[in-house]
Amino acid sequence: MKKLKSPGELAALQAEIRAGRDPKKPCITICAGTGCLAYGTQKIIECFRQEIDKQHLQDRVQLRTSGCHGFCERGPMVVIHPQKIFYQRIKAEDVPDIISKTVLAGEIIDRLSYVDPATKQKIVYEHDVPFYKRQTRYVLGMNGDIDPACIDDYLAIGGYSGLSKALSGMKPEAVIEEVKKANLRGRGGGGFPTGWKWESTRKAAGEPKYIICNADEGDPGAYMDRSLLEGNPHLVLEGMLIGAYAIGSSQGYIYVRNEYPLAVHNITLAIEKAREVGLLGENILGSGFSFDIKINRGGGAFVCGESSALFASIEGRSGEPRAKYVHATDQGLYNKPTNLNNVETWGNVPLIINRGADWYASIGTANSTGTKIFSLVGKINNTGLVEVPMGITLREIVYDIGGGIPNGRKFKAVQTGGPSGGCIPEQFLDMPVDFDELAKIGSMMGSGGMIVMDDRTCMVDVANYFLKFLEEESCGKCTPCREGVLQMRLILDRICEGQGKEEDINTLEWMGQAIIDGSLCALGGSAPNPVLTTIKYFRDEYEAHIKHKKCPAGVCKALITYSVDAEKCTGCHACARVCPTQAATGEKKKTHVVDLGKCIKCGACFEACKFDAIKIL
Amino acid sequence: MSDTVTLKINGRTITASAGSTLLAAAQSANIYIPNLCSNEELTPYGACRLCMVEIAHGKRTRMVASCIYEVAEGLEVQTVTERILNVRKLVIELLLARNPYHPRLLKISHELGVQASRFKEDVKGCILCGQCVRTCREVVGVAAIGFKGRGRTRTVATPFDKAPADCIACGSCAYICPVKVIPLEDKNNVRTIWKTEFPMAVCKKCGRPFAPEKQLAYFRKIANLPENHFDTCIQCR
Ligand SMILES: Cc1cc2nc3c(=O)[nH]c(=O)nc-3n(C[C@H](O)[C@H](O)[C@H](O)COP(=O)(O)O)c2cc1C
Numbered sequence: 059m060k061k062l063k064s065p066g067e068l069a070a071l072q073a074e075i076r077a078g079r080d081p082k083k084p085c086i087t088i089c090a091g092t093g094c095l096a097y098g099t100q101k102i103i104e105c106f107r108q109e110i111d112k113q114h115l116q117d118r119v120q121l122r123t124s125g126c127h128g129f130c131e132r133g134p135m136v137v138i139h140p141q142k143i144f145y146q147r148i149k150a151e152d153v154p155d156i157i158s159k160t161v162l163a164g165e166i167i168d169r170l171s172y173v174d175p176a177t178k179q180k181i182v183y184e185h186d187v188p189f190y191k192r193q194t195r196y197v198l199g200m201n202g203d204i205d206p207a208c209i210d211d212y213l214a215i216g217g218y219s220g221l222s223k224a225l226s227g228m229k230p231e232a233v234i235e236e237v238k239k240a241n242l243r244g245r246g247g248g249g250f251p252t253g254w255k256w257e258s259t260r261k262a263a264g265e266p267k268y269i270i271c272n273a274d275e276g277d278p279g280a281y282m283d284r285s286l287l288e289g290n291p292h293l294v295l296e297g298m299l300i301g302a303y304a305i306g307s308s309q310g311y312i313y314v315r316n317e318y319p320l321a322v323h324n325i326t327l328a329i330e331k332a333r334e335v336g337l338l339g340e341n342i343l344g345s346g347f348s349f350d351i352k353i354n355r356g357g358g359a360f361v362c363g364e365s366s367a368l369f370a371s372i373e374g375r376s377g378e379p380r381a382k383y384v385h386a387t388d389q390g391l392y393n394k395p396t397n398l399n400n401v402e403t404w405g406n407v408p409l410i411i412n413r414g415a416d417w418y419a420s421i422g423t424a425n426s427t428g429t430k431i432f433s434l435v436g437k438i439n440n441t442g443l444v445e446v447p448m449g450i451t452l453r454e455i456v457y458d459i460g461g462g463i464p465n466g467r468k469f470k471a472v473q474t475g476g477p478s479g480g481c482i483p484e485q486f487l488d489m490p491v492d493f494d495e496l497a498k499i500g501s502m503m504g505s506g507g508m509i510v511m512d513d514r515t516c517m518v519d520v521a522n523y524f525l526k527f528l529e530e531e532s533c534g535k536c537t538p539c540r541e542g543v544l545q546m547r548l549i550l551d552r553i554c555e556g557q558g559k560e561e562d563i564n565t566l567e568w569m570g571q572a573i574i575d576g577s578l579c580a581l582g583g584s585a586p587n588p589v590l591t592t593i594k595y596f597r598d599e600y601e602a603h604i605k606h607k608k609c610p611a612g613v614c615k616a617l618i619t620y621s622v623d624a625e626k627c628t629g630c631h632a633c634a635r636v637c638p639t640q641a642a643t644g645e646k647k648k649t650h651v652v653d654l655g656k657c658i659k660c661g662a663c664f665e666a667c668k669f670d671a672i673k674i675l
Numbered sequence: 676m677s678d679t680v681t682l683k684i685n686g687r688t689i690t691a692s693a694g695s696t697l698l699a700a701a702q703s704a705n706i707y708i709p710n711l712c713s714n715e716e717l718t719p720y721g722a723c724r725l726c727m728v729e730i731a732h733g734k735r736t737r738m739v740a741s742c743i744y745e746v747a748e749g750l751e752v753q754t755v756t757e758r759i760l761n762v763r764k765l766v767i768e769l770l771l772a773r774n775p776y777h778p779r780l781l782k783i784s785h786e787l788g789v790q791a792s793r794f795k796e797d798v799k800g801c802i803l804c805g806q807c808v809r810t811c812r813e814v815v816g817v818a819a820i821g822f823k824g825r826g827r828t829r830t831v832a833t834p835f836d837k838a839p840a841d842c843i844a845c846g847s848c849a850y851i852c853p854v855k856v857i858p859l860e861d862k863n864n865v866r867t868i869w870k871t872e873f874p875m876a877v878c879k880k881c882g883r884p885f886a887p888e889k890q891l892a893y894f895r896k897i898a899n900l901p902e903n904h905f906d907t908c909i910q911c912r
């Protein structure tokens with residue numbers, strides 16, 4: 059391919075690609091994100107290829123492998139364009155039917171359609187699926203229209219127009235002004251205003267200036283950055299190009315964790331393609347602006363996502379945060395002015411330049427504009443990636459998009475902000491979700507993890523779980539984080555084992571504040587949050603553990619006993635069959651019993667009983 | 676640019692040389708700030724967090740490590756507030772759980788009014804202040820030891836826990852250690868450090884062992900000295 063030498067040539071190429079495509083031609087889009095690949099999508103893709111060959115449909119039907127669509131729980135899935143017919147949990151055997159019936163004859167295959175668990179209604183089209191319907195998918199939504207290995211797909215939907223607009227007529231300062239006016243805030247956790255950071259880096263003394271894309275994504279369960287890099291790598295590149303132009307940087311880095319092989323593969327390919335057509339390298343689109351990107355593969359430590367640790371890691375030193383009281387925008391990577399932004403932050407930039415700051419700022423709330431991608435997991439019917447406008451309520455996310463709590467259980471809390479976020483109780487379900495509101499109640503946006511918990515979740519146990527993660531991820535350099543988080547966890551362990559002491563709650567609160575105040579980096583500086591927020595909102599649960607030696611949610615093994623409710627027991631023997639220690643026994647059709655002497659509290663009987671006859675006390 | 680700045684520590688106006696740390700400025704004004712990982716000869720590290728102080732930051736205040744934070748014109752610093760004392764008390768209690776006996780730690784805990792640690796003891800001795808690692812690298816110039824592991828498993832160790840190839844047995848690490856937990860033994864003309872034996876050079880005049888052979892070889896090499904330069908000990912020279 060020949061190199062593009064001007065914005066005009068880019069526009070011509072986009073038009074040429076579009077002209078060569080028939081919008082009415084059936085296109086089977088199959089999600090090949092990491093989530094769906096884990097369900098065996100690769101085999102299904104092969105089947106589609108073979109079937110298309112077998113029926114000689116190469117010219118009539120297009121097959122596109124795309125990145126993550128977000129509704130990972132329902133994979134493997136396909137969307138058949140142009141109608142956008144949505145099939146989920148498909149198998150290789152379904153492939154011939156999909157082609158013959160749906161693609162060629164327009165028939166809907168009922169068994170592959172999605173059934174809304176709430177209404178039991180069959181849903182044919184992707185845009186009618188409640189999970190998608192209530193979202194605002196400006197950033198992630200493009201994934202479905204793009205084969206990440208195909209730069210033409212991105213160009214066909216107007217890709218790189220934002221860059222072209224910036225380079226043809228906008229001064230770097232004007233680009234920064236636009237990002238400031240849009241009020242874009244960093245999606246990597248802190249919510250720092252992006253435009254200000256760009257401006258500081260631009261104005262800082264020192265050359266060269268670096269820009270970095272933070273794709274370390276260490277939060278357990280979060281994968282929005284992976285999905286963007288995998289599914290739409292050119293979007294991230296375009297954002298970085300616009301940023302580099304605005305900041306005056308000629309060298310960028312993408313720091314991506316090693317556990318993301320597909321993301322690394324797709325972004326590498328995208329960089330090569332962009333170089334080939336002259337969108338990376340020297341004199342981009344004839345503007346005189348030159349920029350290139352290197353990929354750095356991180357070792358996968360959570361703390362390497364922290365800015366100073368990330369710089370150390372790129373420089374080849376061990377990924378430990380440094381206590382430095384100068385801004386990275388002045389002295390970052392190799393002590394040069396450096397602008398670090400998260401993947402999703404970069405992904406928002408082309409939208410702002412393309413559609414303007416006013417349009418962008420009209421989405422969301424006054425101080426948190428645009429959309430945010432959350433990874434919705436836990437005790438919720440629809441799990442996956444959801445993109446919503448800032449300011450949406452938690453209730454809308456949990457009930458309208460997430461479809462509520464499974465098995466008719468009660469909502470108890472939602473944890474936002476990743477491992478060091480906070481647990482938000484029911485009373486705040488109608489609170490708008492944005493940077494400031496979340497911070498007000500002791501939680502945070504973080505990178506967008508959202509874990510829903512039901513009434514069978516013990517909040518002390520939850521706090522303990524997150525603390526354990528953070529304890530293991532602490533680099534160990536500073537005392538409060540290394541020793542303090544460990545000691546807090548040991549206290550929680552004790553409480554869960556029924557050895558809690560009266561003064562523990564006060565001690566935990568005191569330690570939590572001192573760890574926040576004393577830690578070297580934000581890992582320790584936020585690590586006590588799960589404990590502090592659960593104490594704040596679920597204090598009675600801590601007290602039940604400590605004073606009454608009870609776990610109200612029935613989770614902490616040392617504090618519960620299993621017994622049989624004689625009224626409900628039908629004598630079906632299901633409990634006895636699964637009990638590994640013969641503690642649950644009884645004659646068929648007669649009330650069973652649990653021998654507490656033999657019971658190891660594995661909970662197998664509880665899970666096995668269909669009549670709710672096993673009680674946890 | 677003037678090479679001194681004026682700042683306020685605990686309300687007192689103090690002049691300090693530009694580029695110095697808050698800790699150094701406070702110390703030269705006889706204002707005491709406890710510290711464990713700081714050492715004037717070494718790069719600031721800021722890990723023990725005992726030296727935390729509060730600086731005015733707009734309407735709010737901000738906690739910073741005084742061993743790293745540099746003085747600035749007009750800066751207002753407090754070295755003893757409740758917030759600071761809480762951090763220091765926590766730190767010393769946590770360190771006492773690793774090392775409940777060293778006088779230096781006991782002295783600091785006494786100053787802070789901490790009687791004993793409430794935390795579960797796991798005696799390791801080493802408080803991970805990193806002075807040994809930095810001394811070896813920055814002063815001696817060999818980097819024979821480093822940190823291993825992360826979080827609670829972090830230790831100071833030799834590469835792969837083997838006999839350290841670069842170690843010259845100078846003993847600077849053991850000397851600098853504020854809580855004296857690096858074993859060093861000289862016996863029968865052999866120095867044992869980092870579980871490795873190093874033969875000592877014997878003075879050709881008085882016959883006494885005076886320094887590890889490896890250390891002398893290292894000095895001869897970096898200073899370009901003749902092979903027989905360290906034949907005799909300092910006293911006999
Ligand atoms: C322990 C720790 C881990 C972090 N991990 C990430 C990460 O995985 N990805 C990320 O973008 N930011 C992470 N951050 C935040 C970064 O330090 C930094 O604020 C962010 O990348 C800036 O980009 P933004 O302004 O676009 O949000 C982490 C911070 C801490 C303290």
Ligand code: FES
Pocket residue numbers: 709710711712713720721722723724725726727740741742743
């Ligand atoms: S002396 Fe400053 S952190 Fe240790």
